[in-house]
Amino acid sequence: MEEKQNVDEIEQNEVHHSEDSPDALEVDVEALQAQLVAMKEKNEQLEKDLAESKNHLARSVADLENARRRARKEKEDAVKYASVPLIESLLPVLDNFERALDAADNKEEAKGLLDGVEMVYRQLLQALSDSGLSMVEAVGMPFDPHVHNAVMQVDSTEHESGIVVEELQSGYRFRERVIRPTMVKIST
Incomplete structure (x- = not known):
């Protein structure tokens, strides 16, 4: 139902x-x-x-x-570039070697000392070069503010304007980076 x-x-x-x-x-x-x-x-x-x-x-x-x-x-x-501070601290040593070589070059009696200093200079430069240091070319090159530091200008009939005529202090490049520009005189 x-x-x-x-x-x-x-x-x-x-x-x-x-x-x-x-x-x-x-x-x-x-x-x-x-x-x-x-x-x-x-x-x-x-x-x-x-x-x-x-x-x-x-x-x-x-x-x-x-x-x-x-x-x-x-x-x-x-x-x-971890070695840059060490290399920068050694650059004055290279400068002093260059000055010593220039000074000793004029004196005949310092020939033995000169030979020894030249040998140490070349050895130090080779060790730094093997680590990636190279000198910046300057004399005869057009002035480049990225690699040169112009501290003087001189009148020159031998060179065009803006050419490096003398290197006052060597400049160095570590690998691709300029760590100290070359101090130079340029022609006007």
């Missing part, structure tokens, strides 16, 4: 819905269309957010890689 009562209720509901059915379907279709439009808009916004996130991620990865590359380069330079 209960089963018959349940079947009757279902039939009554179907009849009741079938009467309301055309209006209910129109409302449901309009509601579904509105939901569909809202879902499309939300989908578009999500796709836009996803694209922005991907772009942000790509930039972040690139920034990180650039930072790593910069840090690696700075570390390599620190190792590469």
Whole structure:
């Protein structure tokens, strides 16, 4: 008996819905269309957010890689130029050797001393050269403010204007970096 009562209720509901059915379907279709439009808009916004996130991620990865590359380069330079303070402290020693050689060159009795000083000078210069030190060429070269320090100008008929005519103090380069420019006289 209960089963018959349940079947009757279902039939009554179907009849009741079938009467309301055309209006209910129109409302449901309009509601579904509105939901569909809202879902499309939300989908578009999500796709836009996803694209922005991907772009942000790509930039972040690139920034990180650039930072790593910069840090690696700075570390390599620190190792590469770690000897610069030592070499800079030895440059006055080279200068004094050059002065001693110039002074002893004029005196014949100091020949043995001169030979010894020249030998020590060449040995020191070779050791520093093996470590990456080289002299900056100056005499006869066009003046370059990156490698020369002009302290005097002289009138010269032999040289064009702006040519180094005399080296007053040697300049040195450690690997690619100038650690002391050459002190020079230039022609005007």
